[in-house]
Amino acid sequence: QVQLLESGGGVVQPGGSLRLSCAASGFTFTTHSMHWVRQAPGKGLEWLAFIRSDGSDIYYGDSVKGRFTISRDNSQNTLYLQMNGLRAEDTATYYCAKDFWGLFFDYWGRGTLVTVSS
Amino acid sequence: EILVTQSPATLSVSPGETATLSCRASQSLGSNLAWYQQKPGQAPRLLMYHSSTRATGIPVRFSGSGSGTEFTLTISSLQSEDFAVYYCQVYNNWPPQFTFGPGTKVHIK
Numbered sequence: 683q684v685q686l687l688e689s690g691g692g693v694v695q696p697g698g699s700l701r702l703s704c705a706a707s708g709f710t711f712t713t714h715s716m717h718w719v720r721q722a723p724g725k726g727l728e729w730l731a732f733i734r735s736d737g738s739d740i741y742y743g744d745s746v747k748g749r750f751t752i753s754r755d756n757s758q759n760t761l762y763l764q765m766n767g768l769r770a771e772d773t774a775t776y777y778c779a780k781d782f783w784g785l786f787f788d789y790w791g792r793g794t795l796v797t798v799s800s
Numbered sequence: 801e802i803l804v805t806q807s808p809a810t811l812s813v814s815p816g817e818t819a820t821l822s823c824r825a826s827q828s829l830g831s832n833l834a835w836y837q838q839k840p841g842q843a844p845r846l847l848m849y850h851s852s853t854r855a856t857g858i859p860v861r862f863s864g865s866g867s868g869t870e871f872t873l874t875i876s877s878l879q880s881e882d883f884a885v886y887y888c889q890v891y892n893n894w895p896p897q898f899t900f901g902p903g904t905k906v907h908i909k
Contacts, residue, residue: 729889784891786849786889787846790843
């Protein structure tokens with residue numbers, strides 16, 4: 683079965699950096715696009731970034747463009763999110779999600795919590 | 801930029817009743833809309849895609865309809881496990897953006 687396991691969350695000071703990882707299994711990672719989505723405490727869902735299966739296309743949401751970088755290592759079945767210049771408003775649970783039809787998200791990880799605080 | 805609204809924000813329903821949730825987009829989307837269910841402390845789960853297609857394992861009491869800018873999720877004969885927050889999500893071609901609605905919380909009346 684499809685499994686997505688995020689890691690790398692924690693507490694970081696404003697202006698700091700963090701790299702999240704998402705280990706994928708149960709499907710052919712190399713042929714599927716992937717996403718990062720986040721959810722601030724008590725708030726709704728916000729799409730952050732998309733990467734095509736071979737890394738040839740990458741898109742970002744406006745709130746993270748220029749600060750966050752999505753990447754993947756297909757040899758390790760792992761998705762990454764490098765987060766720089768973190769702000770208090772980046773505090774959220776970060777989910778990786780498998781792309782479906784290039785339009786939707788059919789499987790989600792359990793998420794990893796990132797807290798930006800001094 | 802596509803704007804997505806959902807109504808109502810909260811919905812009180814008794815078990816066994818029908819819940820009707822709405823999602824509206826500021827631009828026509830064809831049928832490029834999905835619905836997700838999220839329970840407290842859990843990740844979202846895909847319910848419906850392409851507006852009206854149930855995802856794998858989703859019970860038939862969930863149905864979706866609509867196209868263009870107006871979409872509806874109907875949950876018939878609500879069960880206790882259906883009380884959750886429901887989000888709609890749309891996709892815009894250019895610039896490529898995936899946008900969620902603010903959610904509708906369905907709770908027990």
